[in-house]
Amino acid sequence: MSEDQDKTLPVDRRIEADITRAIYDQRMPPGTRLSEERLGELYDVSRTVVRKALFQLSSRKLVEIRANRGARVAQPSAAQAREVFAARATLEAAMLEESMTRLTPADIDALRATLAHDHDTPTNETDAAESIAESGDFHKALARLHGNPILQEFLDELIGQTSLIIALYRPREAELCSHAAHGELLDAIEAGDAARARETMHEHLMDCLDALALEPPPADALADMLGRAR
Amino acid sequence: MSEDQDKTLPVDRRIEADITRAIYDQRMPPGTRLSEERLGELYDVSRTVVRKALFQLSSRKLVEIRANRGARVAQPSAAQAREVFAARATLEAAMLEESMTRLTPADIDALRATLAHDHDTPTNETDAAESIAESGDFHKALARLHGNPILQEFLDELIGQTSLIIALYRPREAELCSHAAHGELLDAIEAGDAARARETMHEHLMDCLDALALEPPPADALADMLGRAR
DNA sequence: TCGATCAAAATTGTATCCAATCATGACGAC
DNA sequence: GTCGTCATGATTGGATACAATTTTGATCGA
Numbered sequence: 135m136s137e138d139q140d141k142t143l144p145v146d147r148r149i150e151a152d153i154t155r156a157i158y159d160q161r162m163p164p165g166t167r168l169s170e171e172r173l174g175e176l177y178d179v180s181r182t183v184v185r186k187a188l189f190q191l192s193s194r195k196l197v198e199i200r201a202n203r204g205a206r207v208a209q210p211s212a213a214q215a216r217e218v219f220a221a222r223a224t225l226e227a228a229m230l231e232e233s234m235t236r237l238t239p240a241d242i243d244a245l246r247a248t249l250a251h252d253h254d255t256p257t258n259e260t261d262a263a264e265s266i267a268e269s270g271d272f273h274k275a276l277a278r279l280h281g282n283p284i285l286q287e288f289l290d291e292l293i294g295q296t297s298l299i300i301a302l303y304r305p306r307e308a309e310l311c312s313h314a315a316h317g318e319l320l321d322a323i324e325a326g327d328a329a330r331a332r333e334t335m336h337e338h339l340m341d342c343l344d345a346l347a348l349e350p351p352p353a354d355a356l357a358d359m360l361g362r363a364r
Numbered sequence: 365m366s367e368d369q370d371k372t373l374p375v376d377r378r379i380e381a382d383i384t385r386a387i388y389d390q391r392m393p394p395g396t397r398l399s400e401e402r403l404g405e406l407y408d409v410s411r412t413v414v415r416k417a418l419f420q421l422s423s424r425k426l427v428e429i430r431a432n433r434g435a436r437v438a439q440p441s442a443a444q445a446r447e448v449f450a451a452r453a454t455l456e457a458a459m460l461e462e463s464m465t466r467l468t469p470a471d472i473d474a475l476r477a478t479l480a481h482d483h484d485t486p487t488n489e490t491d492a493a494e495s496i497a498e499s500g501d502f503h504k505a506l507a508r509l510h511g512n513p514i515l516q517e518f519l520d521e522l523i524g525q526t527s528l529i530i531a532l533y534r535p536r537e538a539e540l541c542s543h544a545a546h547g548e549l550l551d552a553i554e555a556g557d558a559a560r561a562r563e564t565m566h567e568h569l570m571d572c573l574d575a576l577a578l579e580p581p582p583a584d585a586l587a588d589m590l591g592r593a594r
Numbered sequence: 595t596c597g598a599t600c601a602a603a604a605t606t607g608t609a610t611c612c613a614a615t616c617a618t619g620a621c622g623a624c
Numbered sequence: 625g626t627c628g629t630c631a632t633g634a635t636t637g638g639a640t641a642c643a644a645t646t647t648t649g650a651t652c653g654a
Contacts, residue, residue: 144431170636180609181636189416193423202615202636221514228458284451288518400606410639411606432606432645599652607644614637621630 145179149187157196158297160263164209194291208298212348215299219343222292227336229280234328241279242324248275249316266300269311303346311342375409379417387426388527390493394439424521438528442578445529449573452522457566459510464558471509472554478505479546499541533576541572
């Protein structure tokens with residue numbers, strides 16, 4: 135959907151954007167070490183500028199920097215995951231309700247289009263990543279209708295963190311953020327029922343949260359992972 | 365209210381905190397140049413660490429960094445000012461409404477105490493700064509009741525930016541964020557009327573926005589400032 | 595006297611270097 | 625044989641040195 139990077143982007147921005155994209159696309163899993171020297175080699179640049187990029191990323195909570203221990207792709211805790219979804223629920227519900235008064239039919243059509251295009255994409259198992267990204271895009275499209283760039287940018291941040299959360303806590307089977315739910319959402323919007331739209335959004339995000347496997351991993355996850363009885 | 369810095373704070377954090385405080389207290393006006401070398405001298409540290417602090421501050425939009433032109437205390441435009449207040453209205457109204465269900469009488473008492481203490485402070489003209497900071501504290505106290513650290517932190521950011529906006533656009537006479545409004549807010553909260561509380565919060569912030577002198581400055585503000593007819 | 599061009603100074607951006615801290619592996623004691 | 629200690633290596637944190645850009649002011653010309 136979004137095109138490749140601008141050629142004129144400063145190198146540090148470029149690194150930042152590349153890592154961000156890699157995280158969004160689930161190519162770079164939580165916990166991945168980000169060595170300053172290695173990144174410097176890859177982009178043919180000194181550690182100074184790499185560090186700059188890493189700091190930017192850490193301020194968006196996509197990477198964690200621990201003193202003297204380097205940077206890793208962030209691994210939000212279960213508690214943080216809940217907080218992110220709760221924050222999204224509060225924010226997106228409020229934004230949506232406020233948007234409702236000034237929604238044009240054209241806006242709604244555009245949303246349907248996004249959803250349709252979304253549905254088109256073949257659900258090959260390998261890129262569930264694709265599906266996740268496009269689900270995020272739908273939420274971003276909704277937020278854009280509200281018209282406040284500050285809230286929009288903040289939500290982008292939260293959606294970014296959601297990528298990490300999904301990577302960490304998505305159960306094997308289920309798909310998150312079902313298309314069906316987005317459809318329901320659109321129905322409520324089209325009906326012009328602000329209160330219901332708000333409520334639907336809130337529930338949708340809480341459903342997404344509930345679909346995650348946030349429970350404390352079984353006491354010895356190790357044995358489980360190895361497929362051995364203890 | 366909040367005490368002086370922790371002694372064990374890393375230097376870059378310390379610089380960040382000091383500048384933040386100076387901005388909040390209206391001692392460091394928008395547009396102030398922040399020379400890397402000068403700051404380095406002041407804290408007896410190299411530019412490397414100063415830059416780190418400045419970048420942090422710029423990610424919170426308290427300072428603006430322009431390529432090869434150094435850092436200044438940010439000067440939000442009138443448009444940005446509107447966006448900040450609109451974002452606060454949306455967010456704080458939503459948070460407040462959600463908080464209402466789980467508010468205890470103790471919480472309300474604590475808020476009244478904050479407000480009373482707030483009222484106590486003598487309104488000497490010199491520190492209108494004090495009054496601004498405490499008004500911010502009241503809003504932060506409300507947000508804390510919601511219980512979501514992510515939204516809380518984000519709101520802190522917005523309130524910080526509000527300091528800059530007030531510094532830039534407060535008209536000579538008026539006080540912003542009147543105590544009266546906070547009193548009304550508390551009444552609505554105490555009455556347990558979530559919808560009214562939400563609406564009151566929204567209106568309060570919009571009133572604050574309207575009280576600002578955001579209009580494009582008269583074509584030659586310079587002449588005005590010098591008290592000369594053109 | 596005003597304006598433009600150009601040179602010098604100051605300031606930021608980046609690279610490199612050294613110091614400090616943490617991780618890894620070997621050795622030795624129990 | 626296992627655990628603890630210590631030394632070595634790798635990696636980050638910070639300071640300095642250098643390059644690039646901008647700003648300032650000075651000189652020259654109209």
